Amino acid sequence: MTSDLKLLAQEVLEGNWQDGFTIPCKGLYPFQWNWDSGFIALGWAHLDMERAKAEFRSLLKGQWSNGFLPHIVFHNEAESYFPGPEVWDVGRSPDAPQARTSGITQPPVLGYILELLYEISGEPLLDFIDEIFPALYAWHHYFYTRRDPNKEGLVYICHNWEAGTDNTPVWDAVWEGLDSPEYELNRRDTQHVDASNRPSNREYQHYIHLVELFKSWDYDDVQIAEKSPFLIQDPLFNSLLIRSNESLIHLGKRIGKDVEVAQLQKWQALSKAHFHKKLFSEQRKAYVYFDLRANRRLDALSSSSFTPLLAGIPDAETAGDIVKTHLDKGRFTGVGPSYFLCPSFDPESPSFDPKRYWRGPVWINLNWLIYQGLNRYGFNKVAENVRRDTLALLEECGFYEYFDPRRDLDPGHFRGYGGNHFSWSAALYLDLIRRKAL
Structure with missing residues (x-):
């Protein structure tokens, strides 16, 4: 089975390759996405390192002059996705590139992935690392100088799409206070997949309203920080920034980037000094979110709540509490109704939905991040449970976008949702x- 699925995985990547970059899947996502390309590059590194390099190079063509790296680069023409480049209208910003892009970013996984590529390839990759290091450093510089208004080493996201976890119920508390216009939407996603498994139209109206606000401010970071109704310090986003800092520090030392390494170390120390203190909930035994606009914690639990393990944030005792409470026969595995690890939202919450996008289904990329974090702390048995569950879902369903976490489904109920042949x-x-495996 493994050999057949390995061949199919290779065919998925080959089928989504677009002569320089890889789309997430045909129809539903026809352009290049930021953090998708990071994960995809790691897959290519096991097959063809030159294509892994191409993923980075192609994405970096969309980098803005201020270091900002957008979440979509519209290299090609396609009518199957909304909102397209004309909706984003990023030319309003003096920092925008000639390339057509979106006006928001995504979780900064690229530095971490680059280090993993180096672990696979070794010294021959150093020339490539030297080539792209300045661009990745500039992106991190952007975050710490433009997205950290309190100078505490915790950067904000200004749009739910920046979190990567688009419609998690965590955001419901924000949407309750947002009176977005009822835009007439030209959605294309629901033409490709079941609408009941996607964000609602009302949620999409909030998403587009934020874009319209950013456009009205010409994507100026100062105005966004002062006025955006969505301004969140997200545990996943900041965990990946910190983990990527760590990787860029390691790699920068190898290629003689002493000045950049020194600055990264300062940012890293600042981030680690405040992350646990501000975002850890003793009551929930996990990391939560902070709403800067409303000056409040958002105490909902999601799979993002466990990603600080990847960044080495908690001490050993706290890490043990997190794992025992949630992942080792705990809240996210379920008792009675049991779940494949790791549901994307708290299964004990009334907002949990095992079929609707980020409101409950298992996502392979979050499982991979959690797996890596568990291994970092020596929770190898629980990490192997995550790995085993992940492989079981892929072997049962194939390479879907996300998966129903319920172990006991009605006979004939297929648990793979969203896009198929997902990169x-x-x-x-x-x-x-x-x-x-153990």
């Missing part, structure tokens, strides 16, 4: 089968 599901499968 990061295939790419991370190729990485996970190379990880040793």
Whole structure:
């Protein structure tokens, strides 16, 4: 089975390759996405390192002059996705590039992935690392100088799409206070997949309203920080920034980037000094979110709540509490109704929905991040449970976008949802089968 699925994973990546970059999947996502390309590059690294490099190079063509790296680069023409480049209208910003892009970013996984590529390839990759290091450093510089208004080493996201976890119920508390216009939407996603598994139209109106606000401010970071109704310090986003800082520090030392390394170390120390203190909930035994606009914690739990393990944030005792409470026969595995690890939202919450996008289904990329974090702390048995569940879902369903976490479904109920032949599901499968089981 493994050999057949490995071949299929390779075919998925080959089928989504667009002569320089890889789309997430045909129809539903026809352009290049930021953090998708990071995970996809890791998959390519096991097959063809030159294509892994191409993912980075192609994405960096969309970098803005201020270091900002957008979440979509519209290299090609396609009518199957909304909102397209004309909706974003990023030319309003003096920092925008000639390339057509979106006006928001995504979780900064690229530095971490680059270090993993180096672990696979070794010294021959150093020239490539030297080539793209300045661009990745500029992106991190952007975050710490433009997205950290309190100078505490915790950067904000200004749009739910920047979190990567688009419609998590965590945001419901924000939407309650947002009176967005009822835009007439030209959605294309629901023409490709079941609308009941996607964000609602009302949620999409909030998403587009934020874009319209950013456009009215010409994507000026100062105005966004002062006025955006969505301004969140997200545990996943900041965990990946910190983990990527760590990787860029390691790599920068190898290529003689002493000045940049020194600055990264300062940012890293600041981030680690405040992350646990501000975002850890003793009551929930996990990391939560902080709403800067309303000056409040958002105490809902999601799979993002466990990603600080990847960044080495908690001490050993706290990490043990997190794992015991949630992942080792805990809240996210379920008792009675049991779940594949790791549901994307708290299964004990009334807002949990096992079929609707980020409101409950398992996502392969979050599982991969949690797996890596568990191994970092020596929770190898629980990490292997995550790996085993992830592989089981992929072997049962194939390379779908997300998966129903309920172990006991009615006979004939297929648990794969969203886009099929999904690139990061295939790419991370190729990485996970190379990880040793216990």
